[in-house]
Amino acid sequence: MKRRAWYWLLIAPFVATLWPPFYNHADPALYGLPFFYWYQLLWVVLTSLLLWFVLLMTRERTDV
Amino acid sequence: MSSGTIIFLILVVGVTVMGFLASGWGKANLQQFDEWALGGRRFGTLVSWFLLGGDLYTAYTFIAVPALIYGAGALGFFAVPYATIAYPVVFIVLARFWTVAKKRGYITSADFVRDRYGDRALEVAIAVTGVIAALPYIALQLIGMKTVFSQIGGAFGAGGGFVALGVAFVVLAAYTYTSGLRAPAMIAFVKDALIYITVIAAIAVIPAALGGWGHVFASVQAALAARPAVAGAAPAGILLSPGMYFAYATMAFGSCLSLFIYPHSITSLLAAKSRFVIQRNAALLPSYSLLLGFLALLGFCAIAAGIATKDPNAIVPLLFAKYFPDWFAGVANAAIVIGALVPAAIMAIGAANLLASNVFKEFSAQRPPGETRIAKMLTLVVCACALVFVVELPVQYAITLQLLGGAWMLQIFPAFALGLYTRWFHPTALLLGWCAGMLTGSGMAYATFLASGKFAPVFPMQLGSLKLVGFIALYALIANLAVAALATFAFNAANASKGIDGTTAQDYAV
Numbered sequence: 001m002k003r004r005a006w007y008w009l010l011i012a013p014f015v016a017t018l019w020p021p022f023y024n025h026a027d028p029a030l031y032g033l034p035f036f037y038w039y040q041l042l043w044v045v046l047t048s049l050l051l052w053f054v055l056l057m058t059r060e061r062t063d064v
Numbered sequence: 065m066s067s068g069t070i071i072f073l074i075l076v077v078g079v080t081v082m083g084f085l086a087s088g089w090g091k092a093n094l095q096q097f098d099e100w101a102l103g104g105r106r107f108g109t110l111v112s113w114f115l116l117g118g119d120l121y122t123a124y125t126f127i128a129v130p131a132l133i134y135g136a137g138a139l140g141f142f143a144v145p146y147a148t149i150a151y152p153v154v155f156i157v158l159a160r161f162w163t164v165a166k167k168r169g170y171i172t173s174a175d176f177v178r179d180r181y182g183d184r185a186l187e188v189a190i191a192v193t194g195v196i197a198a199l200p201y202i203a204l205q206l207i208g209m210k211t212v213f214s215q216i217g218g219a220f221g222a223g224g225g226f227v228a229l230g231v232a233f234v235v236l237a238a239y240t241y242t243s244g245l246r247a248p249a250m251i252a253f254v255k256d257a258l259i260y261i262t263v264i265a266a267i268a269v270i271p272a273a274l275g276g277w278g279h280v281f282a283s284v285q286a287a288l289a290a291r292p293a294v295a296g297a298a299p300a301g302i303l304l305s306p307g308m309y310f311a312y313a314t315m316a317f318g319s320c321l322s323l324f325i326y327p328h329s330i331t332s333l334l335a336a337k338s339r340f341v342i343q344r345n346a347a348l349l350p351s352y353s354l355l356l357g358f359l360a361l362l363g364f365c366a367i368a369a370g371i372a373t374k375d376p377n378a379i380v381p382l383l384f385a386k387y388f389p390d391w392f393a394g395v396a397n398a399a400i401v402i403g404a405l406v407p408a409a410i411m412a413i414g415a416a417n418l419l420a421s422n423v424f425k426e427f428s429a430q431r432p433p434g435e436t437r438i439a440k441m442l443t444l445v446v447c448a449c450a451l452v453f454v455v456e457l458p459v460q461y462a463i464t465l466q467l468l469g470g471a472w473m474l475q476i477f478p479a480f481a482l483g484l485y486t487r488w489f490h491p492t493a494l495l496l497g498w499c500a501g502m503l504t505g506s507g508m509a510y511a512t513f514l515a516s517g518k519f520a521p522v523f524p525m526q527l528g529s530l531k532l533v534g535f536i537a538l539y540a541l542i543a544n545l546a547v548a549a550l551a552t553f554a555f556n557a558a559n560a561s562k563g564i565d566g567t568t569a570q571d572y573a574v
Binding site (some may be wrong): 010018029032034041048055059 | 348351
């Protein structure tokens with residue numbers, strides 16, 4: 001079950017989104033959206049990609 | 065009747081018919097509990113994606129979050145990190161639960177707790193928590209529907225929307241009774257298609273009509289700065305004030321931990337045909353969270369568009385009425401109402417499952433037809449109870465209903481979620497911890513009511529000179545865990561029996 005080690009990657013979204021001082025500013029804006037907003041929306045996408053990656057790395061042959 | 069109202073009626077009546085027809089889907093015997101309650105555990109990735117999307121993204125997404133942004137500014141955006149970090153939890157914890165539930169034939173979270181701890185009192189506590197926490201969440205759906213009905217006006221607006229709400233409610237109960245989980249699963253296809261169409265249209269049209277996002281945020285900043293200050297409340301802005309950091313993070317984290325222990329989430333997850341389907345959906349479902357994020361931003365668009373209303377819940381329907389032709393506003397209104405009906409049906413089924421399997425009846429491996437009948441009747445009772453919450457509960461924002469329901473829901477986390485990993489806690493200690501958590505959560509919520517005349521989701525905790533305004537659910541969970549741990553040490557010291565664990569390590573293995 002060494003492959004479960006990949007699960008630790010999933011801590012990243014928690015660290016990135018649960019510490020507001022990290023992203024609570026307006027600049028740099030993207031298409032007029034303050035950083036606060038597009039940064040958190042970006043993490044929605046990154047988390048999805050991260051989950052796909054972990055799924056690929058931990059997938060069992062028998063999974064359907 | 066306007067074209068918008070006609071389109072609205074066609075769509076809503078159409079999905080109702082689908083709801084009844086769903087009973088014929090897959091030629092199942094709906095007298096069997098598994099078939100009625102979990103769609104026979106046969107849903108693949110696609111059906112599960114629609115069902116879970118239809119289940120988790122509700123009037124909370126379309127009505128309550130935009131309303132909070134409109135009223136409280138950046139603070140309302142906590143729903144986005146919440147809807148992000150919830151998925152790693154599903155991926156790891158709920159996939160594990162699916163595995164053991166499949167092997168041991170569980171229908172509910174309380175089934176697992178009974179099997180794991182061999183403790184009937186704990187099982188009932190877990191089940192009751194799920195039911196009472198589902199009520200304010202269903203109430204939130206009813207508020208969403210009521211808002212749209214009074215917005216459409218005419219016959220729909222009669223009695224402040226309550227008459228139409230009564231009709232919707234009877235219809236919902238009727239097809240849920242007939243078709244079980246298949247009804248919301250089938251309707252979810254239509255619902256999600258409508259939601260994607262309306263949200264994409266809104267994002268393409270509304271910010272552009274307001275001169276682009278840069279302009280929207282500039283005018284929001286000016287408008288929020290001009291609002292009269294409310295005593296005791298942090299001023300709303302397009303960024304958080306440092307005093308809000310803790311509330312923001314704890315609301316996101318607490319909501320994330322509670323989301324997937326709600327009975328409706330469990331019901332939809334257990335309907336998946338494999339563990340892999342759940343993990344794949346954990347990676348695919350964040351696409352809905354993007355929708356949630358953009359819908360949240362519509363709260364700012366409403367401010368920039370100069371929409372002034374006493375009922376912040378109405379801003380999304382008002383925006384559609386202002387920027388779209390009448391027929392399309394009808395589509396959007398139908399999307400919101402159907403988007404509330406689907407989860408309300410699943411929540412009612414989930415709560416009824418808990419009552420039927422874990423409160424009113426001792427476990428039986430056979431699950432005779434009588435149990436299905438009881439569960440069916442109970443969905444009606446659950447829906448009726450939720451109406452009580454709508455009629456008069458003093459909250460400033462509808463989202464508070466969900467957040468305070470979450471404060472109750474989270475109290476099963478130690479027994480259920482931690483129980484999936486460890487049997488270290490003593491069952492009676494878990495029950496004591498649960499009591500401590502429920503009392504702390506309810507007490508803090510009541511204290512906010514005494515202080516301001518309205519229930520609030522956050523409580524100002526004074527730690528020496530440090531004042532931490534945080535989500536009540538997490539404070540209550542800390543009390544819960546502390547009591548459960550201390551009591552476990554005490555029981556261990558007294559050499560008390562830990563009860564029988566019906567599961568083996570093999571049951572959790574992939």
